[in-house]
Amino acid sequence: MSLKIEHFVIFLTISCFLSCRDVTSLAKIQGRQIGIEASIKASDSIENFVSPYRKRIDAVLDSALAYAPSTISKTDGKYNTTAGNLLADIVLSEAEPIFRSRTGEDIDFVLLNHGSIRSIISKGKVTARNAYEVMPFENSIVIAALSGKSVQNLVLYLRDYGVPHPISGLQVVLTKENEIQSIRIQGKPLNEKDTYNVATSDYLLNGGDDMVFFKDATQVTNIDYKIRNAIIDYFSKVDTITPDIDDRFYRME
Structure with a gap:
């Protein structure tokens, strides 16, 4: 009996040794680019599988959430724009209750960047798809605590950059000579x-x-x-979207 066990152990050891030596390794990787062109025929089986999901997604994205009486754009003002004001106001209104519930504090003002707005909102129905077009990035809202001195540097940046970056809760007034006349936050100096x-x-x-x-x-x-989620949440709450170009940032004439 012990001899059989010994033979089995020897056989198992040899098998393991041989199997360990029989190892394949990757020698090289080859690839080629396949362009997506009209000449490529769609696969009926894939199309039939995807179609119900596509229809459902399109229905959700294209359902009317609100209405815009006029086109909303980031190029319709020099110091502030309808699209920029809308986006900054949305972040303030939607993020404020979350921030307050977690910290017990309030958001003083909002600063976003002009370049992140990637589309107009055309006159007519406003949908979730519009939110994806306006904000295609996965950017999240964060709240940074800045000293008064840092806020002054922020305002100097806004003055010198020459682009209507979206702001809300902050008012900047420039003189004719492009000097800073006043800085007010939530109406206070x-x-x-x-x-x-x-x-x-x-x-x-x-x-x-x-x-x-x-x-x-x-x-x-x-x-x-x-x-983007803040934008969709706001669209779902309001009937009509009517942002204006106002006096939150302007230069005296």
Whole structure:
């Protein structure tokens, strides 16, 4: 009996040794680019499988959530625009209750970037698809605590950059000579000794669009809320969307 066990052990050892030596390895990888062209015929089986899902997604994205009486654009103003004002106001209104519930504090103002707005909202029905067109990025809302001095640097950036970056809760008035006439936050003059909670995107927080002043944030709160989702939530709450070009940022004539 013990002899049989010994033979079995020897056989098993040899088998393991041989199997360990029989190892294949990857020698090279080859690939080629296959262009998606009209000449490529669709696969009926794949199309039949995907079709119900596509129809459902299109129905959800194209359902009317609100109405825009006129076209909303990021190019219709020099210092602030209808699209920029709408987007910044949405972030303020939708992120504020979340931030307050988690911290007990309020958002003082919002700063986003002009370049993140990628589409107009045409006159007519407003849908979730519009939100994806306006904000195709996966950017999330974060709140950075900035000193009054950092906010001054932020305003100098807005003056010098020459682009109508979206703001809300912040008013900047320039003189005819392009000097800063006044800075008001939630209707009150800027106080250098105060700390302000500024809602922005995670992209800008990391220095995007040269917004290096965010590196001086004393605290950062990520509320786990994508800007696009905030837009869709806002669209679902209102009947009519009517943003205006106003006096939140202007130059005296």
